[in-house]
Amino acid sequence: MDKPVFLETKNIIKKFNEVTAVNDVSINIYRGEIRGLIGENGSGKSTISAIISGLLPKTAGELMLQGASYNPKSPLDARDNKISMIVQEAGTIGQLSIAENIFLGDEVRFYKNGVIDRKRMQQEAEKALALIDYGDMDVSLPVYKLNFEQRKLIEIARALYYEPELFIVDETTTALSHDGRQLIHQLMRKLRDQNKAVLFISHDLPELMEICDALTVMRDGNLITTIDRAEFDEHYIKQSMVGRVIEGNYYRSDFDGSHGEQVMMRVNGVHTSLLQNINLELHQGEILGIGGLSGSGMHEIGKVMFGELKPDQGEVIVYGERPPSRKQAEAAKHENDQQQLYPQLVKNVQTAIANQIGYVSKNRDQETLIMEASIKENLVLSALDKLAKFGLILPAQEKSFAAKQMQNLNVKASGMNQPVGELSGGNKQKVSFGKWIGNNSKILILDSPTRGVDVGVKTTMYQLLYALKQQGYAILIISEELPELIGMSDRILIMKDGKITNQFIRDEHLSESMLIDYMI
Amino acid sequence: MSELSIPLFIKKNQNTLIQYAGLLLVLIAFTVMTDGALLSDFNIRTILKQLVVLFTISVGMVFVFSHGGMDISAGAVIALSSMVAIYTINAGAPLAVGVLAAIAVSVACYMVNVIISNLFGLMAVISSLAIMFVARGLVTYQVSTSSAKIALTDTGVLREIGRSMPIIITIIVLVGVVGYVIFHFTKIGKHSKAIGDNPLAASQSGVRVKYTKLISYAIAGVLVGCASILSLSRSAVVSENTGMGMEMDVIVALVLGGMALNGGSRSKMSSAFVGSITYVVLNNGLVMVGVAPEVVSLIRGIIFLLVVFLLLRRPRGEVMPR
Structure with missing residues (x-):
C-alpha cells in the first residue's frame, strides 16, 4: 500500500x-x-x-x-x-460550561498571570464550534442545558480543535x-x-x-x-x-413461539418521564424479549416492573401465589383444586420480591451484585426471609443454600467465601441468576443478561434460560443484541422513543433488519 | 502446605490478623513493661470498669458503621442521658425508670439523627455533629445555670453496680452475645453490611435501606443510653465534660479492632470486643509505664494512623467498556 x-x-x-x-x-x-x-x-x-x-x-x-x-x-x-476520540457514552460534564468542557484538562493554555483568561477561553471555544458550523452558540451555557445531540457536537468540536x-x-x-x-x-x-x-x-x-x-x-x-x-x-x-455460524445449539433450536396461558405480569398504561403508554403481558413459560436502542426506554421498563421506578401513570400487576387478604385466603382453601394466583399491585421492590419477581440489572456489577461480599452473602441476601427461623439466620442454613445454588448453576470459584468481585463475568452472572432462582422467583426480569460475558458462557446462559422457560418460568429479556432476542424469545417487543413500536412472534425468518426498521 | 500459601493466607486474613495481633502485642508489651502489674487483680478491675462503658457503645456503633454511617455524638448524648437520669432519680423515681429515661433520651437523639439524614440525604456524620452540639449545649447550659453540682443525691444501688465485678462481667457478656447474635444472625446485621458495600444492590435485593438504618440507629441509641447509666454508676455526677471525647475513643477502638471504616461485608462484631479491650489496655498501660499524659494522645494518634493504613482497601479494578 x-x-x-x-x-x-x-x-x-x-x-x-x-x-x-x-x-x-x-x-x-x-x-x-x-x-x-x-x-x-x-x-x-x-x-x-x-x-x-x-x-x-x-x-x-x-x-x-x-x-x-x-x-x-x-x-x-x-x-x-x-489522537482524539468521540466516545459512545456522554463525554461531557453537565455542570461546566461549553467552553470549560471543550478545554477540560488543558486550561493551562489560557493562563495569564496565574489565572485563567476566561475571555480568551470563550473566544477559542467559539472558534472550535465554528469548525462544525456551530459558531453562533453561547459558549458560557452549562452543558446540562443542551440535548444529547448538541453535547455530542460539543465533543466533536473539542476533538477537532486539537x-x-x-x-x-x-x-x-x-x-x-x-x-x-x-x-x-x-x-x-x-x-x-x-x-x-x-x-x-x-x-x-x-x-x-x-x-x-x-x-x-x-x-x-x-x-x-x-x-x-x-x-x-x-x-x-x-x-x-x-463467523461462528449460529448453529442450532447456540440459541434455542426450536421455532415454537408458544407459551403458557397464565398471565404472570401485566403492565397497564405506564407513563414515566421516559416511557409513554406501555402495555404488555408476560406469560408463564414465556421468554419475552424487549429490544431497542439504549435510550429507547427499554431499560426503564425493567425497573418499573421490578417496582424500583414508580410510574407517573398506570400500574404494574403481578400474579403471585400469596393471597393479598385473609378473605381470599379462606376462599382459596375452599376451592383447593388448583394453584391459584392473585393479582397484586407492584408498589415497590419488596412487593416484587415477595411475589417472586427477580431482577438482574444491566449494570450488574454496580446494582445487582455486591462485589466486596462473598458469593454466599450475595446469594442469600434476597432470600434471608426464607432462610430465617424465628428471625435467626443460621450459618449452616446459609451454607447449604449457597452450596445448592452454586452446584445447580455450576459456578466456578475457589469456594463460597470468595468475593464476587474476583469472579469472571460469566460466573458473576450465574451468581446473580442464582440469587433469584434460589429465592423461588418465578418471574425473571433480565436486563442485558449476556453483557460482558464470554461466548462459551453465553451458550450456557442461553441453555439455562431455555431450561427455565420449560420449567414454567416467565422470563423478560431486555437486550441491545438483536440476534440474542431473535434467537431466544417467543415474542419480541421493539421500542423507540419510549413507545412500543411493534411486536414480533418467534419465527424462523425473523431478521435483524426487520426489527431495526422499528428501532431507528 | 507449600511456601506460596503462607503469604496468601496472610493476605486473605489480613484484617483478622491485624485485629488480634494488635491486642496480643499490647497485652504482651505492657505486661512485660509493667512487670506483670498490668494483669494484677486491682488493675484488671480498673480495666473492666473502663471497658464496660466503651464496649457497650462500640457494639452499638458497629451497627452504625457497618451500613456506612458514622457517629460523633455518642459522648455528648451520654452526658445528656446521664443528666436526665440524675434528675429522674433525684425526683424520687425508681432506678429502673431512670434507666428507661436515659435510654429514651439517647434513642430520641439517634432517631432525630437518622431521620434527618434519611430525609435530606445528609451525610450521617454531619447530622450527628449537629446532635453533638445540641446535646452538649443542653448539658453545658444546665450545668452553668444550676447553683449546685448536678449529682445523684442517693447513689445507692447504682454505685454497687459500678463496683460489682460479677455484674460488670455479666453486662459485658450479655451485651456482647446479644449484639453478636443480632449482627451476625439476623436480617438487620446482614442488611446493614450489604448497604455498607453497595446501597443500590442492597435495595435491588429487597433491603429496605432507610428502615434498616433506622433500626441500626435505634440499637445504637439503646446501647448508648445503657452506657450512660454505666458511666453514671462510676462518677455519680454530670459536668460539661462528661463523656467528652468518648465518640473518638469508640472510633479508634473499632479501628484497632479491625473494623472497616466505611462498613460493608468485612464488618464484624468481634471488632467491638477486641478493639475496646486493645484500646483500654493501651491507655491503661501507657499511664502505668509512666508515659506523660500529654504524650499519650500523640502515641494513640500514631497507632491509629498505622492501623488505618494497614486496613486500607485496595482501589477497585477497572471497568470493562460496553
Missing part, C-alpha cells in the same frame, strides 16, 4: 480479570483513509479504541505511532499525540439525528482529504459501507479480516462478523 501508516497496533492483548476482551490484535491505520471497525457487542472494538486513546491500559503488546513506540497514559496524553492526526469516532452516530450524522460524515471525509487518519467504530453496517475506505472486522476479541472498499460485500462482512 502506498498510504503512510500513522498508527500500528502490534499483538495487543487486553484482559479484564479472566475475560479476554482483545486477543492478539494487530492493525495498521493509514493516513488519508477512513477505516471502519465493525463487530458485534463484546467483539472488542470499543476496547481496542479505548486502548489507542489512552482510556484503558493494554495487558500486552505494543503500539507504534509513526514508527515510534507510543504508550498513552490518559486521553489527554493521547490528545497531545494528536487538530487530530487520528480521529476516532466510537458509535456516536447511532444516537444522532440524520443531520447530526451527515455532519460527522462530512467531517470524517474532510479529515481524510486532509491526509489525516480516521477510525470509525460502529455496528451499523450500511453506514460503514457508505463512509469507509476499508473495514476491519472483529469478533470475540480477535481481528478477523480487513476488507478494502472495492471488495465490500454485505453478505461476506456479515458472515465474518458472526
Whole structure:
C-alpha cells in the first residue's frame, strides 16, 4: 500500500480479570483513509479504541505511532499525540460550561498571570464550534442545558480543535439525528482529504459501507479480516462478523413461539418521564424479549416492573401465589383444586420480591451484585426471609443454600467465601441468576443478561434460560443484541422513543433488519 | 502446605490478623513493661470498669458503621442521658425508670439523627455533629445555670453496680452475645453490611435501606443510653465534660479492632470486643509505664494512623467498556 501508516497496533492483548476482551490484535491505520471497525457487542472494538486513546491500559503488546513506540497514559496524553476520540457514552460534564468542557484538562493554555483568561477561553471555544458550523452558540451555557445531540457536537468540536492526526469516532452516530450524522460524515471525509487518519467504530453496517475506505472486522476479541472498499460485500462482512455460524445449539433450536396461558405480569398504561403508554403481558413459560436502542426506554421498563421506578401513570400487576387478604385466603382453601394466583399491585421492590419477581440489572456489577461480599452473602441476601427461623439466620442454613445454588448453576470459584468481585463475568452472572432462582422467583426480569460475558458462557446462559422457560418460568429479556432476542424469545417487543413500536412472534425468518426498521 | 500459601493466607486474613495481633502485642508489651502489674487483680478491675462503658457503645456503633454511617455524638448524648437520669432519680423515681429515661433520651437523639439524614440525604456524620452540639449545649447550659453540682443525691444501688465485678462481667457478656447474635444472625446485621458495600444492590435485593438504618440507629441509641447509666454508676455526677471525647475513643477502638471504616461485608462484631479491650489496655498501660499524659494522645494518634493504613482497601479494578 502506498498510504503512510500513522498508527500500528502490534499483538495487543487486553484482559479484564479472566475475560479476554482483545486477543492478539494487530492493525495498521493509514493516513488519508477512513477505516471502519465493525463487530458485534463484546467483539472488542470499543476496547481496542479505548486502548489507542489512552482510556484503558493494554495487558500486552505494543503500539507504534509513526514508527515510534507510543504508550498513552490518559486521553489527554493521547490528545497531545494528536489522537482524539468521540466516545459512545456522554463525554461531557453537565455542570461546566461549553467552553470549560471543550478545554477540560488543558486550561493551562489560557493562563495569564496565574489565572485563567476566561475571555480568551470563550473566544477559542467559539472558534472550535465554528469548525462544525456551530459558531453562533453561547459558549458560557452549562452543558446540562443542551440535548444529547448538541453535547455530542460539543465533543466533536473539542476533538477537532486539537487538530487530530487520528480521529476516532466510537458509535456516536447511532444516537444522532440524520443531520447530526451527515455532519460527522462530512467531517470524517474532510479529515481524510486532509491526509489525516480516521477510525470509525460502529455496528451499523450500511453506514460503514457508505463512509469507509476499508473495514476491519472483529469478533470475540480477535481481528478477523480487513476488507478494502472495492471488495465490500454485505453478505461476506456479515458472515465474518458472526463467523461462528449460529448453529442450532447456540440459541434455542426450536421455532415454537408458544407459551403458557397464565398471565404472570401485566403492565397497564405506564407513563414515566421516559416511557409513554406501555402495555404488555408476560406469560408463564414465556421468554419475552424487549429490544431497542439504549435510550429507547427499554431499560426503564425493567425497573418499573421490578417496582424500583414508580410510574407517573398506570400500574404494574403481578400474579403471585400469596393471597393479598385473609378473605381470599379462606376462599382459596375452599376451592383447593388448583394453584391459584392473585393479582397484586407492584408498589415497590419488596412487593416484587415477595411475589417472586427477580431482577438482574444491566449494570450488574454496580446494582445487582455486591462485589466486596462473598458469593454466599450475595446469594442469600434476597432470600434471608426464607432462610430465617424465628428471625435467626443460621450459618449452616446459609451454607447449604449457597452450596445448592452454586452446584445447580455450576459456578466456578475457589469456594463460597470468595468475593464476587474476583469472579469472571460469566460466573458473576450465574451468581446473580442464582440469587433469584434460589429465592423461588418465578418471574425473571433480565436486563442485558449476556453483557460482558464470554461466548462459551453465553451458550450456557442461553441453555439455562431455555431450561427455565420449560420449567414454567416467565422470563423478560431486555437486550441491545438483536440476534440474542431473535434467537431466544417467543415474542419480541421493539421500542423507540419510549413507545412500543411493534411486536414480533418467534419465527424462523425473523431478521435483524426487520426489527431495526422499528428501532431507528 | 507449600511456601506460596503462607503469604496468601496472610493476605486473605489480613484484617483478622491485624485485629488480634494488635491486642496480643499490647497485652504482651505492657505486661512485660509493667512487670506483670498490668494483669494484677486491682488493675484488671480498673480495666473492666473502663471497658464496660466503651464496649457497650462500640457494639452499638458497629451497627452504625457497618451500613456506612458514622457517629460523633455518642459522648455528648451520654452526658445528656446521664443528666436526665440524675434528675429522674433525684425526683424520687425508681432506678429502673431512670434507666428507661436515659435510654429514651439517647434513642430520641439517634432517631432525630437518622431521620434527618434519611430525609435530606445528609451525610450521617454531619447530622450527628449537629446532635453533638445540641446535646452538649443542653448539658453545658444546665450545668452553668444550676447553683449546685448536678449529682445523684442517693447513689445507692447504682454505685454497687459500678463496683460489682460479677455484674460488670455479666453486662459485658450479655451485651456482647446479644449484639453478636443480632449482627451476625439476623436480617438487620446482614442488611446493614450489604448497604455498607453497595446501597443500590442492597435495595435491588429487597433491603429496605432507610428502615434498616433506622433500626441500626435505634440499637445504637439503646446501647448508648445503657452506657450512660454505666458511666453514671462510676462518677455519680454530670459536668460539661462528661463523656467528652468518648465518640473518638469508640472510633479508634473499632479501628484497632479491625473494623472497616466505611462498613460493608468485612464488618464484624468481634471488632467491638477486641478493639475496646486493645484500646483500654493501651491507655491503661501507657499511664502505668509512666508515659506523660500529654504524650499519650500523640502515641494513640500514631497507632491509629498505622492501623488505618494497614486496613486500607485496595482501589477497585477497572471497568470493562460496553
